[in-house]
Amino acid sequence: MWKSLARLDISGLTAIDKVLFAPQRWVTFLFRHPAVTFVLMGAFFLLFGVTSVNLFVLLKQNIDLFLEYGLMVIEDGALRQLLELLGSAYLSMLFWLLFRLCERIIVERMIRARLRGAEKAAFRSNGLKASVVSEPTIDPRR
Secondary structure, eight states, X not given: OHHHHHTOOOTTSOHHHHHHSOOHHHXXXXXXXXXXXXXXXXXXXXXXXXXXXXXXXXXHHHHHHHHHHGGGGGTTTHHHHHHHHHHHHHHHHHHHHHHHHHHXXXXXXXXXXXXXXXXXXXHHHHTOOOOOOOOOOOOTTO
């Protein structure tokens, strides 16, 4: 799988997809260390929760403040608060994407192990020697 990722042509991806496509050595490290991946997944989930708690309510109140009092609330710091809330929203999205990356790696490891076990059992029942199952690939455009 990781050899196929090294040969993966990402030239057809958009700029955002290229930025979000995790570097191969990070993914390889996470795939080889499932305990670290699981711990990071939990940390990213908690960070997502902390950065997103009450985010919608605060954004709604800030926008309502602008709609009610107009541009004079900029002097009181409402614009800065709005920008901080938007930054927090994007940080929350980043933590969610990192959580999903860790989750996907763990699921792919589980599927790969299960596929290998199923193939070996099928070959043993037929009296054949088991071969190596091709590893699943992560499609960056998905």
